[in-house]
Amino acid sequence: MKKCISEMDTLVFKMFHNEVTRRTHTRMCTRTHFYTYTLSVYYPHVPFTHTPLSMTHCRSRTSSTSLDILSPPCPSTISTSLLTPLNLEIDPNAQCVKQEEKEQIKCLNSRFAAFIDKVRFLEQQNKLLETKLQFFQNRECCESNLEPLFEGYITTLRREAECVEADSGRLASELNHVQEVLEGYKKKYEEEVALRATAENEFVALKKDVDCAYLRKSDLEANVEALTQEIDFLRRLYEEEIRILQSHISDTSVVVKLDNSRDLNMDCIVAEIKAQYDDIVTRSRAEAESWYRSKCEEMKATVIRHGETLRRTKEEINELNRMIQRLTAEVENAKCQNSKLEAAVAQSEQQGEAALSDARCKLAELEGALQKAKQDMACLIREYQEVMNSKLGLDIEIATYRRLLEGEEQRLCEGVGAVNVCVSSSRGGVVCGDLCVSGSRPVTGSVCSAPCSGNVAVSTGLCAPCGQTCGSSRSVRFA
Template sequence: MLGATPHAQRVDPNPDPGQRDGVTGRDGRAVGLCWHGDPCVPSHLSHGLMHEVSRTSAVPTLSTFRTTRVTPLRTYQSAYQGAGELLDFSLADAMNQEFLQTRTNEKVELQELNDRFANYIEKVRFLEQQNALMVAEVNRLRGKEPTRVAEMYEEELRELRRQVDALTGQRARVEVERDNLLDDLQKLKQRLQEEIQLKEEAENNLAAFRADVDAATLARIDLERRIESLQEEIAFLKKVHEEEIRELQAQLQEQHIQVEMDISKPDLTAALRDIRAQYESIAAKNIAEAEEWYKSKVSDLTQAANKNNDALRQAKQEMLEYRHQIQSYTCEIDALKGTNDSLMRQMREMEERFAGEAGGYQDTIARLEEEIRHLKDEMARHLREYQDLLNVKMALDVEIATYRKLLEGEENRISIPMHQTFASALNFRETSPDQRGSEVHTKKTVMIKTIETRDGEVVSEATQQQHEVL
């Protein structure tokens, strides 16, 4: 356990061994006492130091260290009769008793400070352990968890992208097949239009042929009627000729009778024979001409009718062929329409299914990206916590080093011999009133550490120190 003696010497965090033994102030005058050879840490200095440690620990990114120069605990004006006068031993005994009492009180206070310092050390160790745990946790999260999760999500994203690419290729093939079928359908429609035009032309030709056939039929009927009239005329002429012949024969018979009765009359038989021969030749000629004309007309009409019949038969045959082609094309068009409808329905179903799957994939990708963003935010939060703990650790390390230097300085200084301390007490002079005032000098060190993170990763890190003397 450390002892304590009153003193008012200014504490230097880095004491010089050549100046530790002095007890003078800034102006060279005596400003305090130090009795015995025990190590001493003033109560007000220890209390101020612990106050500064606790106050500095509350700020993780800013470490402030103060080294305070303090005034004497008390002055002993009654111990002096003038400057440079020596004290008697009775007064020294009284002062010694008072110093012993003060020393006892300061020992108790220093014990409390030591207990607090031990608790502080335990707290520092606990924080270091927590810091190590947090560092291990951050390293584990940084090295394992995000990588594994990212690899898993990236593999799932790659699988989803492959499925989307396969579906896109399948959709492109279906669209190409649809376009080919549409082209075939357009070609078939064009062929159907051409066949319809050919059918219309055939029907027009058939109508024209029918008009020709009707005209030929009318001409044939007219010719038949004329033939009948000619035949009737020929029959009538035959009857007339026969009547004339009979009349002539009757006349010839009568004339023959008259010739027999009258031989002196001229012979009319030769004349009648000539007349008959002339009439017969004329009738035969007329009959031959009529038959010839009738045969020629009948032959012409027969040829025209045969020709029209051939054309009509050919037109009917072509019309039947066109009808068969139209029926086959109609059946083919109906089949293609059914195929096109089924393909369009399949395409719509595939588009709807692809749209639903794409929406599901987009939702999955958005969810995975949201999880990745959440993991990055959590990793950034862990990094910030780690950085805060690291800043706290650095501040505590600096404060511990400073406090260790203060303790080492005090331990080195308590090795002053007892007689030197007592002699310095005898040579103690009264401090001037203006020097007994409270003097406080503060040295503040500000450490600013800037860490820039982006998407949970440390991008840059900078440290800046500022020294101020208050």
Template sequence: PAAVSPSRSARPVSVSPSSGFHSQRRRVTHSLQPSSRDGPDTLSGDMKHKSEKEVLQALNDRFAGYIDKVRNLEMHNRNLEAEAEALRQSQSGRSSVGERYDRELCVLRAELQHLTGDRARAAAEYEHLDDDIHHLHARLNEETRHREELQSAARAMQKYAEECRLARADLDKKLVVLEEEADFLRSNHEEEVAELLAQINDAQINFDTRDVGTADLTSALREIRAQLDNQATISATHAEQWFKGNSVSNQDAIRGTQEEILEYRRQLQSRSIELEMLRGTKESLERQRMENEDRHQEDLNSLKTINQLDHELKTTKWEMASQLRDYQELLNVKMALDIEIAAYRLLPPTPSVYGHHHYT
């Protein structure tokens, strides 16, 4: 091949980011144009230079395409890095939200366990209270029945006491009548004795001290009088003792009846107080039962809220997992693009047509 003069030798073509592809192309084209001062010997060299010019232009076009592709890939890489940074920030925010949800979930689970234990204790306490209420109902019914029996017994004792009072009044009346009759009999007996003595004194019988008959009559009358007095005294004593005995027995019976009535009244009052205490206990147990039911309903509402929060937390975790998968896919795409860009950057430099220059 013909030698190329130093004045017409091609300068090395360099493509820098600051200079455009078109300016380099113009320089290469200008350096390869033949001079008008060349002679006929250089025509074949000019033809060779034209073919080399076309090859160089094709190489420059190809290199410009690589540069445009690299710029597009770098721009896409920056966009992916921005998206990855946004996803990392979002992921960090979501991770903090997830940690906060985990902490809240742990707290809610602890509260759920505590509420479950409270619920079990409340259920056991409710069962015990229910048993106590049934026992108190049975005891209340028994005490009510016993109170009714005591009231009926008290009414019977009051009736018996009234009968005893009437019997005592009747006996008092009979005693008065008998005492009056005894007084009347005593006075009548005394009158009869006095009358007999008066008749004896008024008989004006001459007594002879030696007359034995008269002495016997006087002694007989005295004996009769003494017997009558003794009999009257004995009768009065017996009647008085009998009436006193009946009166004492009736008084003892009345006193015993009154004591029984007082005892029944004390028992009735004690049962009434105990019944009021049982009613108060029943009302207190009813209030406790209602409070336990209210707490049980609140525990159920809290459990529903906890289940709802747990469901929302699971949904959030599923969404976070889906976003993490999307983020992983984007990272995989970015890594593939980084690998491709690195492969383009590691391409060997294209040798120049002159053998000792290359494009960079």
């Protein structure tokens, strides 16, 4: 579309230039014939001839330049008698008016040249903007081709994030299960610790009982030993008494006089007493030995019973120690597994967060690039609208100049009056034609012809598009 607009602008400008060239050529030919006719009327005694411009020569000169500039007019033959001063009764203010008109025409020509430069600059800017627009459109197409890839990548990342969330849920359930198992082990461990404390308390109580039994045993053994020593002492005492008594009996002679003349058998009495004492000692010894044996048996049974209880208690304590060690190892293993699971969950969460943050960053970058592309597109569209507005203004100015040229041409064709022509040569390469018309005043004009090449500028007496006339002057410049 922009290319078509640029081609249309170029075509309109060429058509405008061709129209200006054609009308300028026609005007120059008309002016030449008109000037020849006027000179022949006012100066019949001067042989003035003029050779019309060659259209072929003009076309060849036009094709040799970029803006179809007219070739210089053919040389005119002028008599030397024209050098003699003539009394033409010309108004002295006409020269000042002409000078002012020339200055105005130069100003208008400068404006027209600036307008041409502005048109060229705007065409260059239009081409540059078209290139930028095409570049951004191509880049947008490339980005649009990359959009499915980014969408696929984002979908993959979302799928991975969902998998990570599912894994985190599964790991969370496993962690809850492990925590429940750990709580169970903790409860069992606390129960075992309580049982151990109870067993230790029982062991302390049993140890106290054993100590008491051992002390009682020691006391009983001491009592048995004391009683044995006492029995031995009494035995020795009794034996000594018996021996002493026997010695007294054996050394003492007793004479008893009885009335009945009966003899006292002391040996039988002593033997009987001795037998009684022996029986008492034997019974006491038997009783003491039986009591000692019963007490010893009782103490042995108590010691055996307490020893068995102590052995069972020690076995239970050892079993509890082994169970405590096993539970401690299981707790440590559960703690290690729990720490590993927590580390895995944390790592999974970090990876998921990193993946989500990366996806968000890439999505933000894509959105930023899209927003930037939209902003660039909006800037380009705004610049294009400005260029189109400038083009519209230039088209309006071109149409205004065209209407002005047509109106000036019609006024030139309709205007009739005396013409004063001055032909001179210049090295500046300028062709100027001024024509002043005001009511019934005589028409004066001057034509300066010389070889020319370059740009073409056309100005009218209108100072601005508003239509305010500052004079009916017209200038065609080839520079």
